[in-house]
Amino acid sequence: MSLSVLSVASEVYPLIKTGGLADVVGALPAALKPHDVEVQTLVPGYPRVLGALTDRRQLHAFEDFFGGTARLVAGKGEGIDILALDAPHLYDRPGNPYVGLDGKDWPDNAERFAALSFVAAEIGRGTVPGLAPSVIHAHDWQTGLVPAYLHYGGVSGARPRTVITIHNIAFQGQFAAAAFPKLRLPQAAFSLDGVEYYGGVGFLKAGLHFADAITTVSPSYAVEIKTVEGGMGLDGLIRSRSDRLTGIVNGIDTDVWNPATDSYLGANFSSRTLVRRAANKAAIEERFGLEQSDGPLFCLVSRLTLQKGVDLIINALPNLLARGARFAILGSGDAPLEAALKTAAKSNPGKVGVVLGYDEVLAHMLQGGADAILVPSRFEPCGLTQLYGLRYGCVPVVSRVGGLADTLIDANDAAIAAKVATGIQFHANSVAALEDAVARAMALFREPAVWSQIQRRGMAADNSWHRPAGAYAALFRSLVAEG
């Protein structure tokens, strides 16, 4: 029987994206279709979302809505069934979904994302004619209040089942107690058994407390967030609900990320035509101002933050450059890291090329032409760039944490002999371990037969949504059956 799911998130590729969350929210609906799960995706009506919608129709109007009026608009956005919350006073702004042009969080983020969650709960409650999801799938802290609104609001018919997916527990949606009166929750909700968190309001905490099921984006991360170090304050709550927690590794959209058809690549290729990558490598060398060479070219495509271990790369650079490695780095993020990378590029012309900013085309080009991609994260719930690397023959060199531990097989001697290696893993948060991993990659690169075997193994690995979508569908159905 067909199952109707409302997915709720703050971003969705290709309409609006700041990171991997958008990729996942954008790809899951199509992947769930073969499992007879119909998904509608509720997102804030940012100008870019509203501008992309075709077949628009208004489903509902909300008066006196978090300081203004709002409309729920349905439409198609690049093939995805979108429900957009058109509330100009909350979402019609420059900047990205979370911060203004000055890089600072919008001061009313609590209301902005409470509003999104409130509407999801209204839909779950049956307020909007024609919409009756059996399951609401909430993503990250921005939608953490959905299960809380359902809990406190009362539901006349059957209550939809709720799932919250943790994409990154470092972002928890914590606000001062002063935000609470604006959330339209009863006073009783401001308690340990409600949305209260360390004296303020915790959006993710609320979601983890009230959701019928909790998922996160890899099995290893599901283990890590139960520890004090990995749970970042929420580990106790997660441990208490561990019977409701599963880790489902992310897949990738194999149409958007297909080296044989990718229109962003100068030269398309498959595992049988890996030599064609050379033209893409030359294009990167030119774009990043690097000298031409047959030696290995390492890339980075990342938010520039401490989570991603960018500082470890900066500290390892002198040693790695001495060994003859070259680097093409694309990213944006923390100002000190951006500045340090710019300095590194200036001091090492032809060896280190840096492009600061967000550039989807360049991200594809790097995967299609660099020899290896570095992902030295301190923690990584899943990580998608190593999966894109696998598919593009850009060998991932990753720290052994979270999804990075789960999605590739280290090229140790046994794995090479057994012909199963797909990348290189090293101990997280260690400059020495990163240096050693890059040295290993360079040694393997000098053995073309071994290197191309690692590339081909990675390209043959199934990192599509096929299996993970089946796991989500099974979870949704089990919740409804429990209902």
Ligand code: ADP
């Ligand atoms: P996270 O969501 O934590 O940033 P992921 O690896 O899950 O990490 O997803 C990152 C996504 O964002 C990938 O699709 C990656 O290609 C993309 N990305 C990151 N930084 C940039 C950038 N500067 N330009 C283009 N794409 C980027």
Ligand code: GLC
């Ligand atoms: C988060 C995580 C990343 C994950 C992505 C999609 O941004 O940091 O590891 O791949 O969400 O689930």
